[in-house]
Amino acid sequence: MKLKTILMGAVALGAPASTAFAQAEDGERGRDGQVNIIYWQAPSIMNPFLSGGTKDVEAASLVLEPLMRFDETGELVPWLVDEVPTVENGGVSEDLTSITYNITEGLTWSDGTPFTSADVKFTYDYCTAEGGGCAQASKFDGIESVETPDDLTVVVNFTAPQPYPYSAFNGAESPIIQAAQFADCLGPRAPECTDQNFMPIGTGPFVVTDFRTNDVIQLEANENYRDASKPAFATVTLKGGGDATAAGRAVMETGEFDYAWNLQLAPDVIAQMEAGGQGVPIAGFGTLVERIMINNTNPDPSLPDDERSVIRPHPFLGDPAVFNAMSMAIDRPLLVEVGYGQAGRVTCNWVPAPENYASTSMSCDTQDIEGANAMLEEAGYTDTNGDGIRETPDGVPMQILFQSSTNAVRQDFQALIKDWWEQIGIGVELRNVDSSVFFGGDPGSPDTFQKFYADVEMYANNFPGTDPQAYLGNGLCKAAPTPDTQWQGENISRFCMEEYDALHTELSQTADLAERGRIAKELNDMAVQNGMMIPLVDRGRLSARSNTLGGVILNTWDSELWNAADWYREGEDG
Amino acid sequence: MPDGAQAVLDVRGLQTVFKVRGGEVHAVNDVSFDLKAGELLGVVGESGSGKSVTMMSLLGLLPSPPADIRQGRVTFEGKDLLQVDPATLRDVRGGRIGFVFQDPMTSLNPVFTVGYQIMEPLRSHMNLSKSAARDRAQELLELVGIPSARARLDDYPHQFSGGMRQRVMIAIALACDPKVLIADEPTTALDVTIQAQIIELMKDLRDKLGMAVIWITHDLGVIAGIADRVMVMYGGQVVEQAPVKELFGNPKHPYTQALLTTIPKLSEERARRLTVIEGQPPILGEAPSACSFRDRCPRAIPICARRNPPRFEFGDRHDAACFVAAEVSDAG
């Protein structure tokens, strides 16, 4: 199987990184000319604080950099600072209420001015300014103040102890912007600063020369980049638009592009493209889990908004016999084979990684239709009218609406799962919604995954960085989207358990890593076993690079372009 | 009358067939006639009698398919127009033989100026320069009696009235001093007062320019006023041919006779009933093997149903295709 080699390749690329770096360090900046990157979702803005879209965040990461990044293993690595502040090295205060960053000396912005702690503080001010609509505002939650004792020191003070103090200023979603450039763009004026938002000044390896929204971004090497031999490429073209198939084809079959982002394609399609010989797929695993969310409320369209999506329980999906049977009926290995191949693996967990937090208590590798049928039968769900669909003891037919976003692999999954569920006597109606609408969070649309006007829905979600505390917070009662919150909220299932809430509070007060791991695993199991979701596949991120593009290290914890400074052109034989 | 003058146009045995779905229409059958220099030949017949088709066949103006000229010889200036190459035929058309059509409303190209349309044949047949052609066009418009001719050269056909348009058509036909002018029902679409104007004009022009004219019409009144000689057509054939006075005074063919009596005359006392030719014109499905008028003929005899009558001579340039008139015995 070719895909095996991809993974091997990816791992292999990670391992001899030092040689790659060595090779890259040899030459002058800009020696390798042009690199072409294709994102099938076109970036619309270069300011991650004004857009939550991955495409925008990643495009911006070529220019804007955070203080620290997550590397390909999910570990924090210092980027603009000297070292990762910890309690051990005194960077984090013992009471977990403040963290101190020491900025590396001599850093400059691409316009040549020095990078100082004032810029970091400004970034905080910018995102927390009234009316600015900062998309990353939650990263700055709990921060009391940001102090700048001197040009190279930043102290972040928290209102309460923070066991995980790294969410602000770290990772691609929270980079540092230049105070001088954005000074006039605070608050409500933020969206109007077109030049700033399209051509931000950064510390990264590249600077924007031409930005065409939703189309193409052209960049050139940052003359003031801290490493004189980097980046190896003089110019970058980041093309957007089209579809994943075309992007994969452009890298692996026609060789027009060097790097294609996030190819959500069936394994046989990827394999076919790889046969084109111009490039290879690369994959890496993170915390992304494809799952089926179970609606804990009653989505009957005849009910008013409040009752429909919040208050009234679902007529049968709340019964463990039902959701367990539904889970048992699913042949997860087959799903992996059909949808992701080697870029996916079976998972029974909400939090599949990192190892410290990944539960191992559950197993769901094998499909058991008979068992599921028996379980339903036993719980009193029988087909009383002989139409092939079971009824609940109160006579409600077990007919469900199963929605997902529009995506070839998801539609295949929907078809397969529908087939299996119908074998256990649950009638399924499928619906697919365009992803921009589905994930849009638009309170006006009935089709968002948050409104969840369906019985079950399938999508994937993950968390940035390596700490699952906030992610596990998605299971809290108060996080349920309701009409009162403009349908905003992360607890899509409206899952609500007092025990869970209590345990989560405990997690947020625990600093010990092992203990945090234990609690997190318990939370994970609690949510899955009580009908919040049916996890399906732990999805790897699959991208593609040209055979001649060296230095690529696929990183699922940060921007895929996190180390674009290290990219270089390999010889034709490479 | 230029009796004995040389024939400028000589047509022999012309046969034209239209192919239609499920068969053929024999529109013109064995038509022969000649035209002397300076002569005005009137051709009379009802619609479908083949008079227009005959004239268009002469110059290859029928679209083919469906038209197919099966047989015949058309001698003009020593050449057989049915055999010559297309380029020569084009030179004859418009250059040596002019054509005026029935409907002046549709026969002029609506998107070109009148001047352009007159100059077009001048430039291609006579190789005149643009300004010379323009001068000549102006002359022609003056000739056909269009006031302020120079200015009107730049007008479009729709800016002219029907009579004026027909004058323009005549000017185009006369552009290259043709030897023969064929006028296909030139006044049918016009009002009587305008028709009178055009008839007067044509008479003048013929006298002035001395060309031979073929005038096709269904109106015996028009013919009587201007023609030297008349040819009557029926069912795709020539049934009678005679000098004009002879024809009107002494018609031989029953069809001609009937035709002359059916028309109410302005100057005669009103009859209680009009004379009527009963029945309908024939269908020209196949080559005739009998007299095509026999079904409507009050004097038909058995032989008329068996043979197609040839043209019998009745004295001075007068012939008619009728057994009865020729007093052929019914024995055959």
Next chain:
Amino acid sequence: MLTYIIRRLLISIPALLLIAFVIFMLLELAPGDPMASMPLTIPAEVKQQMREALGLGEPWWVRFPLWLKQFFIVEPAYWIDSAFGTDLAGGQQRIISFQSRSPVFDTIAERMPQTLWVVGMSYVVGVAIALPVGIISAYRQYSVFDQAGTFVSMIGFSVPPFFSGVLLIVIFSVSLGWLPSIYDTTHSVTDWDSFVFQLRQMVMPVMVLALQTTAQISRYMRAAMLDNLGQDYVRTARAKGMSERIVVLKHVLRNSMIPVITVIALGIPSIFGGAIITEQIFKVNGLGQLLIIALQGNDIPMVMTLTFLFAVLIVMFNLIADVLYGVFDPRIRYD
């Protein structure tokens, strides 16, 4: 003629206002929210503030006239300012895209070149092929050429571009490697080589689109030619001894072009509307793709502006078509 044009222009004003209103209300009815692409982590009240900042808090009867003012007064003012260095606009609020936060018209202007290059060129190519095909098909009605032309143009009409486009890519980009599969919108023509490159990257999208244009226009051309070939004046031209070439290419063509030119003119707005699917397949990121992305992102100002611009063009080219009719057909004199 002038009165006619002025009159038509006057009539189009209420028509356009009505169209603008209908489009506005359509989008109003559509449950769209510009905050759609914002992550869930943004607190609801912040989103509400952002919504108000975008002017969404007001009822439609406030926003519609405001929008009209922006479209008809402010935007042209900015345009004049940038062209002549004046300062008419005086820093008034322009129409801002919800997605990119940049002025909508700037984005549209940015997209115009590739749309014109590809879709416009395909229209030109399509028409250039269609006219001779239509002429020959009509002149040789029911000939082999006519039959083949009919067949090919119908194929062009019946094959969806998302199929023919990908097929071309598979053949010419993947298998043969002759042509690029992805259109480079930043490419600028400076010398011969870059011109050749531009041609190469245009070939496939242009052909896919031109096939459809050709299919339609050649049918119109054929029908118009057939109509005119049977007219009396054709016989007159032949009787004047004109060669077939002049008869067909001058007399008949000139008349046949009258209806065809209006059809061509009426088709021009579709250039600006872009060819959504073809643009998507070849990544031409023109106006069509802009519309789709804006629709998906609930970028109401962008959708509104694009669709209305499109409506303006349709109305305008309707007028142009009528005027052209008058110009090419001397029989038609308005007034």
Next chain:
Amino acid sequence: MTENTANPPLPAGDPTAPVVDRNQWWDVWAQFRSHKGAMAGLIFLVGITLFCLVGPWLWGIDPTTLDIRNKDLRPIVNALWGVENVSWAHPFGTDNLGRDIMAQTMQGGRISLAVGWTAMILAIVIGTFIGVVAGYFPRLDGLLMRLTDLFLALPLLPLLLVMMLLFRDPLRAAFGPEEGIFILIVIGIGITSWMQTARIVRGDVLALKEREYVLAARSIGTPSRRVITRHLLPNVLSPIMVSATLGLATAIITESAVSFLGLGFPPDYPTWGKLLADAVPRMVSFPERVIWPGLAISLTVLAVNYIGDGLRDALDPRIRGQ
């Protein structure tokens, strides 16, 4: 030669028996039959319609049945390239989830054709109604033609999106998920494609209105209602039928484009457009999966177009007369 060549030959046989003229539709049919392309098109259209209507009933395999262990079967290709052990259980092969492609093509055809026909009929009905009313009643003409312009200026996609969002749930509740979407798509296509018909019909009605037989009907005292139904409608039938064939083709194409953009039917509800769009990414590996729906769409549209061409000729008395 002027007209009037058509004199009725006296029919042979019983001279007192009433002569029933060949209905002129018989003439139309005779002319139509002589158009080879149109006949081929008609035969194909009837064939494919039967294939889609009767096919599933005979074939008996449900298009949504998954048979994952038999996925990616391609008997035709295998047979062509000489691979042994070709299984003909699925003659067109199966897709990547083991669904029978022939059954899907049949089912997809049912929907695509149904969408095409209904949308076309809707467009024709609206277009004819507006066209006739505008042409016949001068008072309404200006208003209706402005309305036509308005619809011409309305973009299809935003309209469909908006309709989708506004009416999907009520329609789903009332008619079920597939039928609801079906109604939406049909209406969406229908109300954005009637304008050409309306314009053509209006033009023809304006011309016909001045014809003497309409005047004759008015001189008899026939009310407008019956003038329209008796004298105008039958005589604008030929342009209507021609635009109907074009409309059918356009509706099928539009549905496929809408499917391609992901706005169409539920994912397990195949249409030709969706089958084609789904197969495009695997075009190189499994070209036959593109070919079946692609051929079905193209040939149907081609057939319908040829039928339209044939009808145009057959309904044109000038051509028919030849």
Next chain:
Amino acid sequence: MLDETTPLVRIRDLKMHFPIYSGLFRRQTGAVKAVDGVSFDIQRGETLGLVGESGCGKSTCGRAVLRLYDITGGAIEIDGVEIGESSQSDLRRMRPTMQMVFQDPQASLNPRMTVEAIIREPLDEHTTLSKAEKSKKVLELMDAVGLNRRFAKRYPHAFSGGQRQRVGIARALALNPKFIVCDEPIAALDVSIQAQVVNLLEDLQEEFGLTYLFISHDLSMVRHIATRIAVMYLGKVVELAPRAPLYDAPLHPYTRALLSAVPEPDPAKAEARERIVLQGDVPSPANPPEGCNFCTRCPAVMDVCRRIDPTFQEVEPGRFVACHLYEDHASRAEKAEAHANQQGSNA
């Protein structure tokens, strides 16, 4: 029942103007005066010929008389009923009395209806006969106009021009009308067929006691069929007289010119004839000349003609003419004065 001596049709000052709109706001800027103040009577059983050149308004006049148009002004009285102002629904009840035969037998028959259906249409609209009765009536009508009953189920395209015109006549006869407007019924027919149709019309008139308004441009044919003749020029009747005096001694210069322009189908007489060839074209009815409409082409034009429109008056019993040549001096002077006053007041 009205007494037999009152005219069946009485037209007074009939006007049919078609407005012309122009300018920016489509104001009415003028009118095509297709029929501009026409008056005549038609007695029961007679045929009034209406002649004139194309565009003179004779067809419009015929249609206006039957109220196929909403007329601009004037009175139309048919069989004692004033219909000038009637609504179309009231007119519907009057329709059986008055019928029309059209010019183009091809265009006046719906190509998609059988002959039977065409002839039956008036019966469907106005009678409550059973189907069988209607069929019987249709066949009788076909007999009456000389159409073979066997062809009842055929479509118009299968008939020749003359036969089609018979169908049109049968349709007009279906409701036993009293008055028929024949609008150029023979203009589109071949010479040999024209006579058939004219004879048929005459026979029917005799049989059913019909009254005709016979519109034609063919003066010879009108002379044959009409008892009295009205000559129209540019929307107005210029002369109205019984047949014999009109043809023998036309009064109006236009009538004279018109008659002299008719070709004489006898070469001997044709040569001898003195023809009056009118110069120029008919002016546009949208923009008629001032004074007498004919003044631009009249061979006997006088000064007064260019200023004053002559009145239509009876110069001899039964002979009406609108020409200054026949106005007595007194009335002319009076009019001139009135005209001058008018000019003066305008100035």
